[in-house]
Amino acid sequence: MTLFTSTSTWKSEEHEMFADSASRFFRDALVPNIERFTAQGMVDRDFWTKAGEAGLMSGAVDEDYGGVGGSVTFDAVTIYEQAAAGDCGWGYGIQSIVMHYLLAFGSEEQKKRWLPGLVSGETVGALAMTEPGTGSDLQSIRTTAEKDGNSYRINGNKMFITNGYLADLVILVAKTDASSRASGISLILVETEGAEGFSRSKPLKKAGMKSSDTAELAFENVKVPQTNLLGGEEGQGFYQLMQQLPWERLLIAIMALGSIDHALALTVDYTQERKAFGKRVMDFQNTRFKLAECKTKAELLRSFVDHCLGLLAQGKLDAATASMAKYWGSEVQNEIMHECLQLHGGYGFMEEYPISRLYADARVQMIYGGSNEIMKELIARSIDR
DSSP states (O other), X not given: OOSOOTTOSSOOHHHHHHHHHHHHHIIIIIGGGHXXXXXXXXXXXXXXXXXXXXXXXXXXXXXXXXXXXOOTHHHHHHHHHHHHTTOOOSTHHHHHHHHHHHHHHOOHHHHHHHHHHHHHTSSOEEEEOOBTTBSSOGGGOOOEEEEETTEEEEEEEEEEEETTTTOSEEEEEEESSTTOSGGGEEEEEEEOTTOTTEEEOSOOOOSSOTTSOEEEEEEEEEEEEGGGBTTSSTTOHHHHHHHHHHHHHHHHHHHHHHHHHHHHHHHXXXXXXXXXXXXXXXXXHHHHHHHHHHHHHHHHHHHHHHHHHHHHHXXXXXXXXXXXXXXXXXXXHHHHHHHHHHHHGGGGGSTTSHHHHHHHHHGGGXXXXXXXXXXXXXXXXXXXX
């Protein structure tokens, strides 16, 4: 399967070549290692540099900063091909998000300093929003960044941070004005190497996405230069987050589509080979109807994701539409994983069958990036004006 449709307005020959290259890389460098990465709770550190050497993280970054000068749609191709290969653990989605914050709001100095390393994989990026007592309510964060001469002193804790254990560069969501809500939020770039007062937990143990490097971060009087303020002006963080969240939410839908395509391929193969009562499981009407339903849902999602990517390429993807993609994509993903595991029978519940991992990996998609309940509220606000 493919991310593209026959009517994709954003697709080019370069996208197709890029997809072929990404698919080969994941087949050769990722798929054989998925079980090992899952067991150790993260991908190998050198997997990042291998992906960089293969050009997988360069598509949407200008040539001046080590990329090839394409659009964010190249990142979409990488994310889809990773999921379609059967993996949701490697944290490239967050790496892409970090790069786009820098591209959108970074100073020229900040872009030249950090983007080349992010493109090459020598730098692993993380976005630290969520806190132990604060999930979707970003305005209530407690992490503070107080001015101290030419620096900020940062104090607080962040929870469930993807790429947190390996991260070299963290975009931190902090309060530069603790007395305010949205207007007091700023984004600050924190380099983790040698940062006194910075610590992180071991990779957290999770129900799914076990190869995703996820950690808790702690900041105790961590000192960073004021030049690390993203955008150069305090109090712009909430606006910056709202500007970039549509891409984060769409990429969750793209990941859902890739995972669905992989799960359906596995399930078709299984039901064609597995026999029960003297015939193939595929020959039972229930199997055929269930797969027909799943395939239809997958193609409807593909069309909507394609529509959203067209809007994104034109700079027209709004928050409500991105929220629909995230909500609907993750819901459909979980519905299809349920059906595919059921069609595998008891074997589907065994870890040696990939469908069990895909089923577990899917669940968090309805939670992170803003829970689906929050997505529905954002969609409702666009209706109730």
